[in-house]
Amino acid sequence: MINFYKMMFFNTMILGTLISISAYSWMSMWMGLEINLLSIIPLFKNKSTLSSEATLKYFITQALASLILLFSIIMMMMMTEFIPQNFNLFLLMIMNSSLLTKMGAAPFHFWFPEVMEGLSWINCFILLTWQKIAPMILLMYNYQMPMFLFSIIILSMLISGIMGLNQTSLRKIMTFSSINHIGWMLSTMFNNQSIWMIYFIIYSIISLNIILIFNFLNIFYLHQLYSKMNYNISMKLFFIMNFLSLGGLPPFLGFLPKWMTINYLINENLMFLAFIMIILTLITLFYYIRITFSTLTLNSSENLMLKSKIKNFPIMMINTISLLSIIICTMIFNLM
Template identity: 50%
Template sequence: MHKFYKLLFFLSTLISTLISISSNSWLISWIGLEINLLSIMPLMKLSNNKFSSETMIKYFIIQSLSSMLLLFTILTSMNSFFFFMYNSQMIFYMMSISLLMKMGAAPFHFWFPEVMSNLKWNIFYLILTWQKISPFILLSYLNYKIEFLVIFIILSAFTGSILGLNMLCIRKLLSYSSINHISWMLISLLNYKIWLFYFLTYSIMNFFIIIYLMKFNIYYMNQSNFMLNNNYMNLLFSLNLLSLGGLPPFIGFFPKWITINLLINNNLFYLSILMIMSTLINLFFYIRLIIPLMLLNNSFFSSMKFNKMNMNLYFIILMNLTFLFSLMIYTILFLIIT
């Protein structure tokens, strides 16, 4: 019965997102967002984590505040008297702020790391990826102006990079990393295809990282020593983190590359320099996490053993390696599609 409820609420979470992004009415999109909120909250509560109730309440309060602002803006735009008082520019600003709060972009990020730090890895991944689809797609439906959003892009880029430097909790570290990636995805909304490529790449990279963290039950940086007995896991986990940081020749470099190209084509040279600087800071705390796995183990390449791993893990490793080094194939496919 417990598994049935999980499946029911999980399907409701997926369907409500599709309702939000496929509707031709802002009111129906808001209803989809509310169904989504009411569906994911039981998934947080169904876990055995003792902090699940506190996390659920925090998430509910923030999402409710952003939904109230969104609903107020929708009703204001529908009323001709209030629409005359508040021009369309103000409507765009208010709706953008409500959606930025929902996705956890800076300076509305204050709730995001605290909520994420108390979640199980499966719900953590769901909020990190799937829950961001509706706010991004709805934001793209507005009269998108990067001139207004540039301050949020810069704040998200440097907030996610600088605040992540001091984190020992891996869930908080990945949360601040997500805030940094939100800034890149906000830029890529200038071209919907680039946003889709960026989001899919980001989701798959996080999938493999979280799979390894779940297998070894690691939540803090000082627990990473438990992975020292499995050198293949160390290597793949490290490569995935470098890919998430956008280091070539890994696949994570590709979406950042095309996003920087998009900025240059739109004459936003200063913004591209700032984004590259924030990514370098991100790479620093990824490398800090990798050092205990790679450098503190003297026999890294001399004691690799496959016989301790089952066939499912072989398959995950093969998929991961194929994904990590598919930069050339991915580039060709993107050029064909565009």
């Protein structure tokens, strides 16, 4: 049973994001971000003590980012009276940094893995997807410092690759995967918001598939993953295909937005950035394949002839549709 207060706060969380992205002024944009923040805090509430700690960490970090954002907005409003004009770029960098902190891009990602570690899978999904919409769209409105954002893109991909190699917690692996995808999404924002939207939607679908499997099996660590997957071969197959899709391997849906992004970057003569992004993504792809390969190999307790019954039809249906949608998308783009 869903509590009434959770439904109310879920609606106000969505409302806060919509107010923020459709605002006419920076102050109303900030107000939308605050409504969103105050609404998500009660949703994080859980029986475990870790959730209280994660909620507090999230609130302090977001409040600090909002404070810096508000400071930069007020300073820019006072620009004509007290502050010299060439100070504008510095304030813009402060504003962008606060938005990057809100979405969890490296090197402002210090809070992200710690908060994720204390949340349930459904809350993790909200944090990985919905909570990134408002900061990313607001960053699009003032995308005026390409070199600063290029360095953020490269750092996000480098840090997520190196930090993700050492993890055994699935929530932290999903976090560093998300930071890597933030790098890809930031690169699409430069002049082409439609690719960003396609990328974000596809990333959300793949993340939903993986998180539904984790939530259904109630697993949070790699050793649990290996033991639970042995008795459900169909679930194991869907999990492997979704993880490879998240990495962006060609036959799967996750390859489509990366393909479009690389194509767009090359058309914009950003070959060097595209090359570095591809190379750094290989690090994350390495630990995706390491997880899937370990899951794929047979254990002594597993029987190939074991008939695995489909226990959860909605999960299977969503997975099948998303994994087949690369064919549908290819047909649509060919006909357009």
